[in-house]
Amino acid sequence: MRQDRFKMEREGLVEEGQEVEISERSAVTGQYTYLVEPSIAMSGIYRTSQRIKARKGIIRKIEKTDKGFYLLVETEE
16 A cells, blocks of 8 residues: 645635545656546656555545645555
8 A cells, every 4th residue: 555645726616535536647857646536636846766656546635734635545556
């Protein structure tokens, strides 16, 4: 199992325990970002060796902070 953090701007778009789709965005520089679809939340930047291989995950936790909302998404890898 692997857990990754995604930033979400608005509350109430998803719920804990919900299965979500993850899409990969890549750049020529060998850096990757990921989206929880349909454009609900975005990951930070990952290097090639850190890529998320799974395309589906489960939201394990939604954190509310001063900077917004964060999803903790668990995938099987």
